[in-house]
Amino acid sequence: MTTDWTITIDCLDVRALRAFWMLALGYVERPPPSGWDSWEDWMAAQGVPEDEWHDGAYLADPEGRLPGLSLLRVPEPKTAKNRVHLDLQVSGGRSVEPALREERIRAKVAELVAAGGTVAWESPGAAGLDHVTVRDPEGNELCVV
Incomplete structure (x- = not known):
């Protein structure tokens, strides 16, 4: 049995990288979980503090065939060459x-x-x-x- 997976990119500016990677891959923002009108509604229900609501982005293949891409805000900049790309x-x-x-x-x-x-x-x-x-x-x- 295979395991579902995504790729996550750590970053300082989630919004800038979201726009770049949406263009690069032709991806779209992943819709919120079923039953929720927005990611903000879902995060509030999960108890995620409002100041963390934009610490990540979740991109998806609009055709639903390829793995997702997550962007996660981290405090430090990139310092070395990627080992995976x-x-x-x-x-x-x-x-x-x-x-x-x-x-x-x-x-x-x-x-x-x-x-x-x-x-x-x-x-x-x-x-x-x-x-x-x-x-x-x-x-x-x-x-x-």
């Missing part, structure tokens, strides 16, 4: 003509940079651009492949 697979894979793959990769990278990301480095492959490593607004790495 996401690969945004936008190019269509190596069976796609190299110029088209590169066009798709660069288009997604441009969206992410406009949303506050920065290009860390580009990695060429045998037939052209293989992937671009991007950092989100707080420096977490992801690859656009």
Whole structure:
């Protein structure tokens, strides 16, 4: 039996990273639990202090197929390279003509940079651009492949 899982990113600014990762993944805010009109209503019922209501965000695949992404406010900034990262697979894979793959990769990278990301480095492959490593607004790495 498999185990349900999500990925959690620790961050300083939940709102900034929520906007960035919603754009990066095409995700939406996860709706509140069944029977609740809002996350605030649910948190109040759970006894979560109001000053903690915006310490996290929960993003979901709108099609319900892929794992969720959680953002959790922490007091310290990122200090080292990620040991785990996401690969945004936008190019269509190596069976796609190299110029088209590169066009798709660069288009997604441009969206992410406009949303506050920065290009860390580009990695060429045998037939052209293989992937671009991007950092989100707080420096977490992801690859656009």
